[in-house]
Amino acid sequence: MTENEGFMKEAIRQAKKAEKLNEVPIGCVIVYDGKIIARGYNRRNTDKSTLAHAEIIAIKRASKVIKDWRLEDCTLYVTLEPCQMCAGAIVQARIPKVVIGTMNSKAGCAGSVINVLQMKEFNHQVDICKGVLADECKEMMQNFFRNLREKKKMENY
Numbered sequence: 001m002t003e004n005e006g007f008m009k010e011a012i013r014q015a016k017k018a019e020k021l022n023e024v025p026i027g028c029v030i031v032y033d034g035k036i037i038a039r040g041y042n043r044r045n046t047d048k049s050t051l052a053h054a055e056i057i058a059i060k061r062a063s064k065v066i067k068d069w070r071l072e073d074c075t076l077y078v079t080l081e082p083c084q085m086c087a088g089a090i091v092q093a094r095i096p097k098v099v100i101g102t103m104n105s106k107a108g109c110a111g112s113v114i115n116v117l118q119m120k121e122f123n124h125q126v127d128i129c130k131g132v133l134a135d136e137c138k139e140m141m142q143n144f145f146r147n148l149r150e151k152k153k154m155e156n157y
């Protein structure tokens with residue numbers, strides 16, 4: 001297993017925590033100096049908050065650890081391509097590198113719908129590494145939505 005895969009595994013573990021709460025399984029970790037300093041998972045329904053995405057939660061925690069809003073030497077790992085809000089926060093936090101599990105063709109903002117992470121008009125661009133444990137991340141999402149559809153079907157009987 002590569003180092004990237006090892007950290008993505010931990011992001012997947014975070015995503016499974018979201019899944020246990022019936023949340024869309026998205027997980028994130030932030031690495032500094034070869035160590036995980038912050039973790040987060042999607043808690044949007046649980047917290048009843050638009051802001052409770054995995055990446056935002058992890059960025060908040062990392063800033064507490066680093067004691068700075070700038071996360072200049074950190075790498076963010078996330079199981080799903082970030083949305084516009086999280087991609088914006090990543091740019092604002094000056095995170096230099098993002099490692100993505102699977103892409104999100106309908107809502108992703110690291111190249112799918114738009115690439116907020118690499119707009120030359122902004123003062124900060126982010127290196128992107130895609131497709132790390134992509135199959136595992138994708139299957140986790142597909143299984144979640146399949147189960148959700150089946151639950152809904154059962155409720156209609």
Ligand SMILES: [Zn+2]
Pocket residue numbers: 053054055082083084085086087
């Ligand atoms: Zn997001």
